[in-house]
Amino acid sequence: GASAASATQDRKAGSARIGEAGGKGLVDVNPPRGTRDFFPEDKRLQNWLFGEFAEVSRLFGFEQVDFPVLESEELYVRKAGEEITDQLYNFEDKGGRRVALRPELTPSLARLALQRGKGLALPAKWFSIGQCWRYERATRGRRREHYQWNMDIIGVAGVEAEAELLAAIVTFFCRLGLTSADVGLKVSSRKVLQAVLARFGVADEAFGPVCVVVDKMEKIPRDKVVEELQKLGVAADAIEGILQALALRSVEQLEALLGPECAAVADLRTLYDLAAAYGYADWLVFDASVVRGLAYYTGVVFEGFDRAGQLRAICGGGRYDRLLGTFGGEDQPCAGFGFGDAVIVELLKDKKLLPEIKHQVDDLVMPQDESLRAQATAVAQRLRSAGRRVDLVLEPKRLKWAFKQAERCNAARLVLVAPDEWSRGMVRVKDLAKREEADVPVEELA
Numbered sequence: 131g132a133s134a135a136s137a138t139q140d141r142k143a144g145s146a147r148i149g150e151a152g153g154k155g156l157v158d159v160n161p162p163r164g165t166r167d168f169f170p171e172d173k174r175l176q177n178w179l180f181g182e183f184a185e186v187s188r189l190f191g192f193e194q195v196d197f198p199v200l201e202s203e204e205l206y207v208r209k210a211g212e213e214i215t216d217q218l219y220n221f222e223d224k225g226g227r228r229v230a231l232r233p234e235l236t237p238s239l240a241r242l243a244l245q246r247g248k249g250l251a252l253p254a255k256w257f258s259i260g261q262c263w264r265y266e267r268a269t270r271g272r273r274r275e276h277y278q279w280n281m282d283i284i285g286v287a288g289v290e291a292e293a294e295l296l297a298a299i300v301t302f303f304c305r306l307g308l309t310s311a312d313v314g315l316k317v318s319s320r321k322v323l324q325a326v327l328a329r330f331g332v333a334d335e336a337f338g339p340v341c342v343v344v345d346k347m348e349k350i351p352r353d354k355v356v357e358e359l360q361k362l363g364v365a366a367d368a369i370e371g372i373l374q375a376l377a378l379r380s381v382e383q384l385e386a387l388l389g390p391e392c393a394a395v396a397d398l399r400t401l402y403d404l405a406a407a408y409g410y411a412d413w414l415v416f417d418a419s420v421v422r423g424l425a426y427y428t429g430v431v432f433e434g435f436d437r438a439g440q441l442r443a444i445c446g447g448g449r450y451d452r453l454l455g456t457f458g459g460e461d462q463p464c465a466g467f468g469f470g471d472a473v474i475v476e477l478l479k480d481k482k483l484l485p486e487i488k489h490q491v492d493d494l495v496m497p498q499d500e501s502l503r504a505q506a507t508a509v510a511q512r513l514r515s516a517g518r519r520v521d522l523v524l525e526p527k528r529l530k531w532a533f534k535q536a537e538r539c540n541a542a543r544l545v546l547v548a549p550d551e552w553s554r555g556m557v558r559v560k561d562l563a564k565r566e567e568a569d570v571p572v573e574e575l576a
């Protein structure tokens with residue numbers, strides 16, 4: 131009716147009603163476009179997932195590192211046509227500096243390695259869990275932030291590094307209840323493309339950009355890929371050679387095409403032998419079309435995938451022996467992977483493997499009346515000092531409310547501080563699971 135319309139009109143006009151934020155009505159309580167909030171139930175799940183990331187990293191003897199979500203833009207200027215740099219969340223700060231919200235963690239890790247310089251004991255085995263950003267067109271409606279777990283090995287030139295990283299990923303999947311029937315790890319090496327480009331005389335500078343284009347093979351039509359390769363100046367025969375190499379389905383076929391002395395063949399054979407020693411060879415799938423979309427990979431590349439083919443890549447990584455050099459530093463052989471927090475949760479949901487993690491405390495403590503507030507507080511602190519999680523009732527409440535609250539926080543016990551019992555040095559303890567009640571001396575509480 132008229133009044134509703136005028137009320138809406140008022141709100142839109144921003145009529146200042148008493149106590150309203152700047153007279154503009156309610157602030158937007160939703161998070162910025164493409165970002166997420168984590169309510170307690172969401173944060174419990176995230177903490178569980180990140181706990182698994184950290185535990186696997188610990189089992190593999192990796193040390194945790196961290197760096198700012200805000201970095202100098204120069205870390206990500208690679209001019210290879212990557213989506214990750216095309217969608218950089220960058221801006222000029224108030225000091226006129228070109229900065230960016232990091233789209234990935236690897237460049238920061240490289241920066242720390244260069245910062246430590248000769249002081250960096252090699253091999254360095256580092257892991258990190260951090261939020262990464264991209265500026266997606268609003269139209270595409272995709273997320274603009276996700277959290278990534280990274281593990282990296284700096285200073286090991288052999289594929290033993292990649293084999294160890296793959297073992298960590300398999301360990302993680304197994305801990306969550308996923309098997310090689312649910313997920314696999316596609317492996318290949320960019321040395322395949324390197325050999326093909328060399329055979330056709332394609333300039334080295336084209337290597338990164340060619341890989342970025344080839345990575346889109348499954349996402350855009352083949353003729354578009356051919357067109358983009360032509361734009362990079364790759365000749366027709368070389369394009370044919372690239373497409374032929376990407377279609378190879380076994381290391382034997384690879385050897386037939388590129389010869390036994392091809393570095394890619396040697397790497398992959400060693401990788402398979404090591405995988406057998408780790409016991410995860412049945413998780414591996416050779417797939418020459420896997421190149422990954424980051425320009426800096428130089429050797430073995432891999433990605434985790436769901437065998438049902440319903441989801442995007444679960445994780446991805448590879449060798450990047452030239453990244454430190456591109457920052458003007460001394461090159462170190464490096465390998466690592468990134469593991470996002472989104473696809474894995476979709477997969478666990480599909481497989482009914484998401485754990486139910488409830489809010490839980492050990493004791494709900496309540497004074498029977500406000501005259502015993504100080505005593506109840508002392509009881510709560512005593513229990514906390516003994517390591518028990520205590521929800522202390524902070525305002526006058528009836529027992530009925532306390533039972534409801536005990537249910538909400540899955541308390542094991544309800545501890546009531548009441549006058550008569552207190553005068554005998556006791557409190558009333560209700561064991562909510564066994565439905566038993568007893569008077570307990572305060573000193574025996576925990």
Ligand SMILES: Nc1ccc(Br)nc1
Binds near residue numbers: 234
């Ligand atoms: N690189 C990147 C950053 C943020 C999201 Br969401 N996806 C990819």
